[in-house]
Amino acid sequence: MSVRTDSGFQLLFPVVSSKLAVTALGIAFLYLVLPYILRKNLVDKDGHPLPPGPLFRYAFLRKYPERALAAWAKTYGSLFSIWMGSQLFVVISDAHVARELLVNHGAIFSSRKKYFMKNQTILAGRAITASAYDDTWRQHRRIASVMLTPKALQGYAEFFDYEAHILMRSLYNESLQGKLPINPAHYAGRYALNNMLSISFGTRTDSTSDPLVERALAMAMEFMDLTGPWSNAVDFIEPLQWLPTRIRARGRKLHDDLIEVYGAMIHRVKARMDAGENVPDCLAKTLIETQEEEKLDWEDLCMLAAVFTLGGVHSTSGIIQWFLALIPSHPEIQARAHEELDRVVGRDHWPTAEDEERLPYIRAIIKEVQRVHAPFWMATPHCSTEDFVYNGLFIPKDTVLVLNCFTLHHNEERYPDSFTFNPDRYLGDNLSCAESAKLADVMQRDHWTFGAGRRICPGLHIAERELWLAISRLLWAYKFEEIPGEPICLDEYEGLSGRTPLPYRLKLSARHDRVHSILETEEEITLAF
Numbered sequence: 001m002s003v004r005t006d007s008g009f010q011l012l013f014p015v016v017s018s019k020l021a022v023t024a025l026g027i028a029f030l031y032l033v034l035p036y037i038l039r040k041n042l043v044d045k046d047g048h049p050l051p052p053g054p055l056f057r058y059a060f061l062r063k064y065p066e067r068a069l070a071a072w073a074k075t076y077g078s079l080f081s082i083w084m085g086s087q088l089f090v091v092i093s094d095a096h097v098a099r100e101l102l103v104n105h106g107a108i109f110s111s112r113k114k115y116f117m118k119n120q121t122i123l124a125g126r127a128i129t130a131s132a133y134d135d136t137w138r139q140h141r142r143i144a145s146v147m148l149t150p151k152a153l154q155g156y157a158e159f160f161d162y163e164a165h166i167l168m169r170s171l172y173n174e175s176l177q178g179k180l181p182i183n184p185a186h187y188a189g190r191y192a193l194n195n196m197l198s199i200s201f202g203t204r205t206d207s208t209s210d211p212l213v214e215r216a217l218a219m220a221m222e223f224m225d226l227t228g229p230w231s232n233a234v235d236f237i238e239p240l241q242w243l244p245t246r247i248r249a250r251g252r253k254l255h256d257d258l259i260e261v262y263g264a265m266i267h268r269v270k271a272r273m274d275a276g277e278n279v280p281d282c283l284a285k286t287l288i289e290t291q292e293e294e295k296l297d298w299e300d301l302c303m304l305a306a307v308f309t310l311g312g313v314h315s316t317s318g319i320i321q322w323f324l325a326l327i328p329s330h331p332e333i334q335a336r337a338h339e340e341l342d343r344v345v346g347r348d349h350w351p352t353a354e355d356e357e358r359l360p361y362i363r364a365i366i367k368e369v370q371r372v373h374a375p376f377w378m379a380t381p382h383c384s385t386e387d388f389v390y391n392g393l394f395i396p397k398d399t400v401l402v403l404n405c406f407t408l409h410h411n412e413e414r415y416p417d418s419f420t421f422n423p424d425r426y427l428g429d430n431l432s433c434a435e436s437a438k439l440a441d442v443m444q445r446d447h448w449t450f451g452a453g454r455r456i457c458p459g460l461h462i463a464e465r466e467l468w469l470a471i472s473r474l475l476w477a478y479k480f481e482e483i484p485g486e487p488i489c490l491d492e493y494e495g496l497s498g499r500t501p502l503p504y505r506l507k508l509s510a511r512h513d514r515v516h517s518i519l520e521t522e523e524e525i526t527l528a529f
């Protein structure tokens with residue numbers, strides 16, 4: 001047997017082959033991996049490019065995405081694009097562009113992306129907000145909207161009034177008449193929850209310790225945490241959707257919990273109707289009565305009945321909590337509000353819905369809180385259903401459009417000194433949010449807190465009334481102060497789609513003697529359920 005000794009070739013060959021292999025691997029890597037890292041610069045058939053944007057693709061953006069959006073808007077302008085995995089996003093940071101795309105071209109920009117977490121797993125394509133722009137969405141929005149019109153609101157007026165009374169009283173009693181510091185989150189949450197329970201099921205929780213308060217608020221918070229428009233990698237990296245990840249399990253659990261809790265409530269309403277009881281008008285009753293005619297399945301019923309408590313609790317209560325977080329550090333604004341209330345309403349009764357027109361400064365405070373602390377900095381993203389070219393920029397079909405409310409709300413031209421909490425900027429604005437959203441001059445719109453176009457929040461009339469009753473009465477009844485050594489954080493927040501402040505405590509004190517006697521005029525009631 002002959003043994004080959006090392007020749008020049010043999011010595012050379014491994015070197016050449018490993019170099020070749022490295023080069024080949026490098027080319028393959030660049031070819032296969034770079035497209036997943038770098039942005040894809042699509043153009044349409046006429047050569048129109050995408051709106052400009054960052055070079056890299058992102059897997060997802062988790063905490064405080066509005067900060068990244070504000071920085072990109074400065075670099076790339078009022079319409080820019082970002083890739084998240086394989087999904088293209090176009091971000092709108094200018095009022096005129098928002099009007100042009102979301103309102104004037106609403107027929108193209110009113111759908112929703114089928115997010116794996118929110119739309120497919122938790123809401124199963126239902127609950128209005130998760131439906132594409134199609135007949136199901138039209139049908140579900142029509143059915144639910146009947147409960148949310150200004151006319152319908154008249155039917156709940158007394159109820160909302162009562163819940164605002166209970167909110168004032170709980171804060172007073174639970175803080176031992178102002179002797180103890182109080183975290184208002186639970187009470188503001190219960191106020192908004194009870195209002196939504198009354199519209200949805202004709203019921204309420206009858207004490208702050210009712211287990212349903214804890215459970216419903218936790219489900220609504222879980223929803224806010226799981227449904228950020230770009231906080232879940234699983235929404236943008238498809239293979240993750242097939243794996244039994246923790247996040248997927250959380251989404252499925254929330255779906256099941258919603259069916260369990262709100263499904264049981266529908267059953268109870270139905271049982272009462274079957275027993276011939278006089279069930280108050282509510283969404284669940286309408287759904288049961290029209291289920292056959294409207295061809296609604298069980299999941300449709302549960303998700304529609306759940307949507308008000310998902311969309312209308314942490315949003316409204318969040319604004320009340322932001323108001324209470326802000327107001328202790330603005331004693332001059334409190335003093336002006338107290339002066340207006342004493343002068344216009346007096347101390348014998350507290351403000352009602354009818355007093356709103358006569359209290360412009362209180363109205364201005366509420367609008368300013370909504371501007372500075374909108375709960376949804378990115379509204380709820382819309383999705384395009386056709387290719388579109390705007391000002392020479394290509395927006396392909398299936399692009400997700402994000403309304404960059406944070407940047408819109410800090411436009412110095414519209415809101416000078418925009419980072420200052422200054423209700424004066426709204427003095428002279430006598431329009432409701434719904435009226436303001438329809439203004440021909442979009443730069444005069446109060447704010448973008450309720451979104452825009454055909455998907456604009458259908459609950460805005462209801463939310464405005466709830467905010468008015470709560471905030472005007474809080475100001476009428478109490479003075480609010482920070483607790484020494486416990487500064488209230490206004491920069492950070494909880495929730496990835498809807499934001500509420502980090503937990504804080506504050507001190508309240510009754511402003512005058514009438515507060516105590518008025519609070520005592522109502523007792524908690526239990527509604528038959």
Ligand code: HEM
Nearest residue numbers: 128129311312315316379380450451452455456457459463
């Ligand atoms: C201050 C409180 C509230 C805020 C800030 C708020 C904000 C929003 C926003 C930003 C949207 C998305 C709009 C868009 O896609 O352009 C929305 C949608 C929605 N809101 Fe509200 N909302 C509030 C209260 C409520 C209430 C009280 C209800 C129900 C009674 C409600 C029900 C809904 C529903 C069903 C949708 C989905 C609409 C659709 O996709 O067609 N919201 N809301």
